[in-house]
Amino acid sequence: xxxxxxxxxxxxxxxxxxxxxxxxxxxxxxxxxxxxxxxxxxxxxxxxxxxxxxxxxxxxxxxxxxxxxxxxxxxxxxxxxxxxxxxxxxxxxxxxxxxxxxxxxxxxxxxxxxxxxxxxxxxxxxx
Numbered sequence: 001x002x003x004x005x006x007x008x009x010x011x012x013x014x015x016x017x018x019x020x021x022x023x024x025x026x027x028x029x030x031x032x033x034x035x036x037x038x039x040x041x042x043x044x045x046x047x048x049x050x051x052x053x054x055x056x057x058x059x060x061x062x063x064x065x066x067x068x069x070x071x072x073x074x075x076x077x078x079x080x081x082x083x084x085x086x087x088x089x090x091x092x093x094x095x096x097x098x099x100x101x102x103x104x105x106x107x108x109x110x111x112x113x114x115x116x117x118x119x120x121x122x123x124x125x126x127x
C-alpha cells in the first residue's frame with residue numbers, strides 16, 4: 001500500500017512517546033514507529049522516511065550510534081534526522097550536530113512543536 005503522504009519515522013524505546021507522536025502526526029503524515037536502534041537501521045532502509053525522529057537514550061544501540069550508522073550511508077545524506085531526547089544539554093546537542101543530526105526536539109514535546117519540526121524540514125510540503 002503506497003501513500004502520497006510524507007513518511008515520518010519515530011524511533012524511541014518508550015511506547016508512550018511512540019503512541020503520542022503517532023496520534024499527533026496522523027492522518028496528515030504516514031507514521032512509522034520503531035522501538036529500538038537496531039530495528040531502526042533496517043526500518044530506515046525499508047521505509048526511506050522523509051523525516052526521522054531519533055531518541056538518544058535507548059538500550060543496545062543508542063541514538064548516537066544509530067545516527068552515525070545512518071549517516072554513513074550516502075542514500076540518507078539529505079534525510080532530515082531530528083534528535084528527540086530528554087537530554088537537552090549543550091554537549092548533547094553538539095554531539096548530535098557532529099554526527100549529522102538536522103535538528104533537536106526536547107522531550108516532552110507538544111503537538112505544535114512536533115508538527116512545526118516536521119514542517120521546518122519538509123518546506124515543500126507546506127501548502
